[in-house]
Amino acid sequence: MYKKTCPNCAGDSYSASSARWICPYCKTDLSRQKPLPAGSAPGITTARNNGETKALRLIPGKG
């Protein structure tokens, strides 16, 4: 399983083969992009919040 990030729309796409790769979002040809192995490192997208207030887009509603 490989992963590529589209340089045009920054969308992540996954495929089992890197032979031919078209961005599913904007149809950019990603065949020349270097594929990254996906799913081999657990928790690779772990984000750390170092006491930083995270801005969430919460819509205030009346409970």
Ligand SMILES: [Zn+2]
């Ligand atoms: Zn794209």
